[in-house]
Amino acid sequence: MRAAVLTEFGAPLAVREVPDPVAEGGEVAVEVLATCVPPYAEDVFGGRRNYPLEPPVIPGVGGVGRVVHVGPDATRLRVGDLVWCDCTVRARDDALTPDIALQGWSSRGEGGARLARHLHDGSFAERMRVPTENVHVLPPDTPLDATHWSSLGVYVIPYGGLLAGRLEAGETLLVGGATGNLGSAAVATALAMGAARVVAPGRNRAALDLLADRFGDRVRPVELTGDETVDRAAMTAAASGPIDMVLDLLPPSAPASAARTVAMTVREYGRVVLMGGVGMLGGEDLSLPYPWLMRNSVTVRGQWMYPRSANAAMIRLIASGTLDVTRDRFTTFPLAATNTAIHHAAAHPGPYDRTVLVPSA
Incomplete structure (x- = not known):
């Protein structure tokens, strides 16, 4: 062969x-x-x-x-x-x-x-x-x-993160790296799972417009400035309510500050799932404030890939047209x-x- x-x-x-x-x-x-x-x-x-x-x-x-x-x-x-x-x-x-x-x-x-x-x-x-x-x-x-x-091989990866974070129908999700290949797949998959809205931050205006055109008002694009305080406020405002879960899929080239910015938008008792590449090529490590984590009872977990059962579930989502x-x-x-x-x-x-x-x- x-x-x-x-x-x-x-x-x-x-x-x-x-x-x-x-x-x-x-x-x-x-x-x-x-x-x-x-x-x-x-x-x-x-x-x-x-x-x-x-x-x-x-x-x-x-x-x-x-x-x-x-x-x-x-x-x-x-x-x-x-x-x-x-x-x-x-x-x-x-x-x-x-x-x-x-x-x-x-x-x-x-x-x-x-x-x-x-x-x-x-x-x-x-x-x-x-x-x-x-x-x-x-x-x-x-x-x-x-x-x-x-x-399917693209969509099933962020699906593993959404399962790890126990995303439920009607919740609000924020996707770090939403304009990338895996991040945009996470947006589509979350909506197919019943998310009420997905906050999609990014620097690429054309990519943000594509997400908005494809999914309408359920996607809330946010153009980032690089200022942590300004960007966090803009993402929180775009959600029009509490952000239940954050899924980070930022690439290795992204600074740790970008991952921290998206993570700290999550509500009290919210969940943060880390699946991206931040830190894989060196640089600053992710630093989340201990008091913020403890006093807000935030759950943070990592997730590499997905459970085996995710394959069968993803096949059903695609075959039914729920995920187009x-x-x-x-x-x-x-x-x-x-x-x-x-x-x-x-x-x-x-x-x-x-x-x-x-x-x-």
């Missing part, structure tokens, strides 16, 4: 012939039909994000495909099924604190690194090997094609143009822009 291989950081990916993956017990082999290219992929492959990938590796974060082989322990999956392949792999030998790796992308700690060495390769290939529990059947009668379904992915802008590239796709994704990181690799085309 053909695959796009990261041979070393800083070098273009090499599209070449590699052996077909062999799925064993507890695994499934899938023909990859579509996979989203993250806007920050260029930074990962260039070594600027210091991801613990070990070249040579076939990268890629999940995708949509057709099952070509199932192991003996699969009881529902069938060859030919259209499936979503979740990249979030969890070790099977510790249910309480499982080691985690993002197949073909990243890992956490030594245990995660061991997982990543076993399930080394991702979805930038004609075929991939996936743990059985990470393969989710898509509705057979869906009008959506594989390209549309590939956007057909309005996203999709640009597709064949496997031979992987490096072009990576550059395109970096140049189009905004709301609802999807760069999709179609390896089997």
Whole structure:
């Protein structure tokens, strides 16, 4: 089969012939039909994000495909099924604190690194090997094609944060980084879950206008100035009432002060969920005032990715049309143009822009 291989950081990916993956017990082999290219992929492959990938590796974060082989322990999956392949792999030998790796992308700690060495390769290939529990059947009668379904990998990440913060219908959410790729996905997902309104701060006026045009009065855009006091007051005013939850998805390039500004808009007894990259490239650490946290009984928690059950729930949201992915802008590239796709994704990181690799085309 053909695959796009990261041979070393800083070098273009090499599209070449590699052996077909062999799925064993507890695994499934899938023909990859579509996979989203993250806007920050260029930074990962260039070594600027210091991801613990070990070249040579076939990268890629999940995708949509057709099952070509199932192991003996699969009881529902069938060859030919259209499936979503979740990249979030969890070790099977510790249910309480499982080691985690993002197949073909990243890992956490030594245990995660061991997982990543076993399930080394991702979805930038004609075929991939996936743990059985990470393969989710898509509705057979869906009008959506594989390209549309590939956007599930973008939406399910902030969905994990919204679940962690226990967002309820009728609540007000504020999204830090709302004009970015993941932040805008959080806005759409929260509204699909029944949020009454979403406060969307950002510096990009055109992106803020896009959110307002797409969702109407339920989205409250706020153009930021960089002054913590002024921006916090503007976000609080835009909410027209208490902000029940804050979801931070700011990128590594954002200063800690930006994350602090959005976090401290939350109401007394409110919840703050941190999912962004602030501090990952160094710089000031996030500093939330102890008295403010304690006296306002604010809950702050981190969330990396999402629980396995989120995949099935997200499939239902998309299949029902409650979360409409057909309005996203999709640009597709064949496997031979992987490096072009990576550059395109970096140049189009905004709301609802999807760069999709179609390896089997």
